[in-house]
Amino acid sequence: MKRLLIVAATVAISATTAVAGDLAKEGEKIFMTKKLGNCLACHAVNGKSVNGPGSFGPKLQFLSSWPEQALYDKVYDPYTTNPISAMPAFGKNGLLDDNQIKAVVAFLKTIK
Ligand code: HEC
Numbered sequence: 232m233k234r235l236l237i238v239a240a241t242v243a244i245s246a247t248t249a250v251a252g253d254l255a256k257e258g259e260k261i262f263m264t265k266k267l268g269n270c271l272a273c274h275a276v277n278g279k280s281v282n283g284p285g286s287f288g289p290k291l292q293f294l295s296s297w298p299e300q301a302l303y304d305k306v307y308d309p310y311t312t313n314p315i316s317a318m319p320a321f322g323k324n325g326l327l328d329d330n331q332i333k334a335v336v337a338f339l340k341t342i343k
Contacts, residue, residue: 251337258338261331294342302336
């Protein structure tokens with residue numbers, strides 16, 4: 232049931248492009264901010280990185296071709312696709328809430 236709601240919500244997001252633009256901006260902020268996602272600490276993206284390119288996780292690219300649900304799941308709990316992932320489970324561990332993850336996903340969808 233929860234999954235269904237998430238799918239419904241992500242479909243709603245893609246239906247409204249103007250809203251998706253704002254959401255992507257918010258997601259980028261979460262991605263770059265230490266106290267929020269802090270994704271940049273491990274992932275180089277769009278030429279930005281800390282401690283040189285891709286310090287720990289892979290450089291993020293070509294994510295625009297990923298289905299939104301796959302991106303959501305990856306951020307929610309990376310262990311579902313990679314049981315030995317070194318990436319924190321942002322959703323499962325309550326580091327980011329549902330809306331924050333959706334914003335991050337909107338940003339990830341802009342990464343070419
Ligand atoms: C502690 C380091 C760390 C942090 C912080 C981190 N990640 Fe990761 N991430 C990884 C590692 C390591 C992998 C590769 C292993 C895997 O796929 O699980 C990965 C993989 C990914 C992938 C799959 C990339 C691909 O090409 O397969 C995505 C998408 C991703 N991370 C997004 C994020 C987002 C968004 C955040 C912030 C909310 C984040 N990560 C924070 C370490 C991290």
